[in-house]
Amino acid sequence: MTDHSLCDRVRAMCAEAEASLRPGPFLTAVLEVRERLARDTLSVAVGGRLNAGKSTLVNALLGQRLAPTGATETTMVSAWFTHHHQNRILVHFNDGRPDAAVPARPGGGVPESLGYPRENISHITVGVANKRLGDAFVLVDTPGRDALSALDDYSMASIRRADALILVMPHPGAEEEKALQEFRRVMAGSRLSAANVVGVLSQIDRLGDGTAPPDEQRRIGAEVAARGAQRLNGLVCEVVPVATKLAQAARCQTFTDKHERALRTLATADPQTLEDMLYSEDDLLNVALDTVPVDRETRRELLDLLGFHGIREALAAIDAGAADLPHLLEALRERSGITRLLDCLHERFLAAADALRCDSAATLLEQALDLAQPDERDVAERLSAQLSRLRREPELRRVELAEVSQAHARGDLPLSPEQAGQLQALMTGTTTARRLGLPDESSRDELRRVAEERARGWRVLESRLPRRAGLHAALVREIFEHLHLSLA
Amino acid sequence: MTFATRHPLSGQVIQTVEQIAAAAHEAGDTDSAAVLAQECLLAGMSGSTVVVVGEKKRGKSSLINALVGRRGLLPVNADVATRVHVTVRYAETDRATVYGLADHPDGMSIPLTEIPEYVDEARAIDPATGEERHPVVERVDIGVSSPLLSEGLVLIDTPGVGGLVAGHTAITLATLKGADALLFVVDATSEFHASELAFLTKAAERIPTVLFALTQIDKNSAWLETLKLNQKLLREHAPRFAAAPWFPVSNRFKIDADDAASVNPARSEKLLADSRFVPLLTELRDNIMLRIATDRLTELLNNADRVIDLLDADAERRLRSLDLDPRLVESIRARQAELKELRGSGASWRAELADRFRHVETTLRSDLESGLREIERNAHAAIDAGGRDIRFTVPRDLDDAIRGLALDLQSTLHATAGQVVADLGERFGVHGVYVPPLEILLDRWQQAVPYDDGEMPPDVGQAVAWPAPAEEQRSGEMVPQHVQDKLVGYAKNAGKVYRSGLTKWKNMKGGGKAALILAVIGAIGAVIGGIMAYRGARTKDELRRVVGEVVDRARRTLPGALRESIVELLTHIESQASERISARVDELERAIAEAEHDRETAEAEREAPREEVRAQRARLATLRSEVTDLKRQLASGN
Secondary structure (H helix, E strand, O other), X not given: OOOOHHHHHHXXXXXXXXXXXXXXXXXXXXXXXXXXXXXXXXXXXXXXXXXXXXXXHHHHHHOOOOOOOOOOOOOOOOEEEEEOOOOEEEEEEOOOOOOEEEOOOOOOOOOOOOOOOHHHEEEEEEEEOOOOOOOOEEEEEOOOEOEOOOOHHHHHHHHHOOOEEEEEEOOXXXXXXXXXXXXXXXXXXXXXXXXXXXXXXXOHHHOOOOOOOHHXXXXXXXXXXXXXXXXXXXXXXXXXXXXXXXXHHHHOOOOOHHHHHHHHHHHOXXXXXHHHHOXXXXXXXXXXXXXXXXXXXXXXXXXXXXXXXXXXXXXXXHHOOOOOHHHHHHHHHHHHOHHHHHHHHHHHHHHHHHHHHHHHHHHHHHHHHHHOOHHHHHHHXXXXXXXXXXXXXXXXXXXXXXXXXXXXXXXXXXXXXXXXXXHHHHHHOOOHHHHOOOXXXXXXXXXXXXXXXXXXXXXXXXHHOOHHHHHHXXXXXXXXXXXXXXXX | OOOOOOOOOHHHHHHHHHHHHHHHHHOOOHHHHHXXXXXXXXXXXXXXXXXXXXXXXXXXXXXXXXXXXXXXXXOOOOOOOEOOEXXXXXXXXXXXXXXXXXXXXXXXXXXXXXXXXXXEOOOOEOOOOOOEOOOOOOEEEEEEOOHHHOOOEEEEEOOOEOOOOHHHHHHHHHHHHOOOEEXXXXXXXOOOEHHHHHHHHHHHOOOOOEEEEEEOOOOOOOHHHHHHXXXXXXXXXXXXXXXXXXXXXXXXXXXXXXHHOOOOHHHHHHHHHHHOHHHHHHHHHHHHHHHHHHXXXXXXXXXXXXXXXXXXXXXXXXHHHHOOOHHHHHHHHHHHHHHHHHXXXXXXXXXXXXXXXXHHHHHHHHHHHHHHHHHHHHHHHHHHHOOOOHHHHHHHHHHHHHHHHHHHHHHHHHHHHHHHHHHHHHHHOXXXXXXXXXXXXXXXXXXXXXXXXXXXXXXXXXXXXXXXXOHHHOOOOOOOHHHHHHHHHHHOOOOHHHHHHHHHHHHOOOOOOOOOOOHHHHHHHHHHHHHHHOOOOOOHHHHHHHHHHHHHHHHHHHHHHHHHHHHHHHHHHHHHHHHHHHHHHHHHHHHHHHHHHHHOOOHHHHHHHHHHHHHHHHHHXXXXXXXXXXXXXXXXXX
């Protein structure tokens, strides 16, 4: 099972503090933190601009079409998707009213209208009974930014309460860098960085004019994602290209035998006819109705489900040997990029869930210390001391690296490309070896040597920098030193 | 060399006005003849400028490619974003020119294949070094032989706004002031972003005509939903645009249609229909250009009318003289006295003129100061926000913002000048003062009035061959060659001051738009030149210093340049006015002498001249009624 040890410590600290506090802002804040930790799951916000494909991605991750998707912006309130033994929807209000249950859409999912004015709703919780989500994490779908419905502050507030972020961007660029800086300001503890942000290049099927052969389209997607990652280096750990519509189809069980049979029939058509059919929607519905026996309705369904890129991917997968429905779906999941994204989330977020959640909680507690009244001073001091000790835990120190990378991104900490690479590896590596930028099979001696070398390098850098920047370098040095010691 | 415009009446209008210019020339009023001729020529080559604006990745460049029917003209690869202004106009053979490079002040020719290197944001940064390859490119000018552009339509592609850097916005907004229409591009996959609408609102202040294009209808079958939502959002948030026309299109179908035209006409036709491009093409080619042409032709006719008035008044006076009207001399002397008073240094129009310009100077200086303060504030905010690219983006945006500001001030000044001149005529009866419109871009002027080598200093440039519209596209009446030759002949006499203005411009470095008032542009060159030298700034503090220095320099040099422009303009107008008045006084003096002479002439000898003048008046009357008729047709016809 997942490690909770750090969070357990924080919970214990909270419980201890609570016992000695009287009702007041300080106690409320501490209680909030304990409540936040009560759920043993990592909450991951999905943020991004208007119509970036967030909800489609959420559905793909959930494995169920619950979040409303459409041509125009459909998400108007934040929705927390969590595992629950029943499919149900709870509306939480701003004004302290008790939660209200509302019926799901027929077939499951968030209904078009919740029956309450948007301004009164804080957020909704959607209970998801399917096992795909498991207890792993809670996904928070947020309204798109930069919409005329002006929900940016609201989206930000939702994201603030999460531990990690998936930033969805169809076109990574200056806008996203700005957005990340804004997210940074509001996320709990402002610890947004490569440690807890994953970028998704969404809608790769729309890149260029969207008519390239699927592997070409994927290649373009990979290129754009790589450039985006470079641009956002230090702020996101990776940018994963995902054909979001295809991902949704491949994960959500809306794709059936009937669709598979239809695709196999299409796959038997000669290449020219196929090209003609796939030229446009009109053509798909009308060309070769007699020679390629798939009726119009099914063709329409395929298009709605997969889109042209998805259809091309499916045909390519069939050509490559996917012999039955499960294999086809597996291939589509792989090709859509969702498999990679899920792996990434497990590797980066879940593996570090304890540390990430603890970090958010600890930061909230540190902020709460300011609320202590004079008579609560001794409780605050004890808590502060406990938090300092906690902060020295190696796992948490890594999360602190977020500040270092942000300083670098701001231009306050000049680093050579090599040093920037070392920092990135340290922050995002999931094993000791990878944190040192080395392959997993490396020998202990090798790891020790590199750790010492790097520590030395950063010590030199530290001595050359002005005070504030020097502190950042010091943190990095300490972590390398710690690694070196732990390998002794 | 022949020319025609989109407007079906243009041939007739130009022929009529030419006859009026000829009459003026015959009557000895060469100045009026020259100015009318110049305006005729410009009206004859009227084109219009459409600025294409939209967010990154909404399909702007692809739309332009589709409009001109040239796949891949502007780069549209997956990650491309336009980073400079690109102008697309007609040329017989394809060409591209890059402006802004220090060692090529008149622009550097490049093959079309190299365009992406200068235009595309991603390609512009060398991946090996992370440095900008061509940091100083100001704009790229492309010429292609596209039928759409053959009648003078010019399309300007702009760096994507909205998700975008402040500096580019400043220049784009400034460019709008000189343009005829704004084509705002969105796509079918997302409704308006708040940032897009914010830009649109600012843009609308500068340009009355806005069209919307909704691209990628082939990628999203629910495009109509998006379009309707956009219209609804406009009604709620920007009602000014609620009635603007929308053109949903597919760039891909159009380009494929063009490619298929020769091999598979039936499919080509279907694709063209599916692309829905025809309504947009019609709007651009017919409605917009037609309307601009109508406006210009009407303006031309109004000016011609005024000249007829002048000529007729003179003819009438001549007749009175020949009729030995006893009160004639008295009325002439009265008018002379009026004019002498106008000529006097205490004349109220002078004071008014000085006043107006003082006022405009105050306004512009205040605009300049607040503009510079805002630029400085934005630059510092960008530096504070940080980011790894600031050492490129901050100098570049500073550059753009200052240029944008200068263009803005220039436009305002010019508009004021035009107003003042109109007032001079109306309120003080001082006619005949002309300030050439800001739209005289140097190359357009040169196209209209080609000078032989000996007539102009050689470095003012060569005449450019007038592009012949594609045969099928010509719809205006042809203007006979001899008419055009005569017009060119008259126009060459157009005021010495134009010529000296052009020379002055040529002697300064740093291209851009030409105008009569050139000092401000020259000064910008000095300020901007400084920015280029600072691209080496590495730290935030260095950048802050650069910003401070550049803005300081702007503060020190621009007000002076502005004042110089204003003084030049004021002097020009004043001296032209004085000249006109003096010329008038002299004319009247001659008229008095003539009257004296006539009194001594025998009745019989006066009959022939009288007949002549009556005939002249009859001709003028005919011309006047032609003008009136044409104006009426213009007003109602389209």
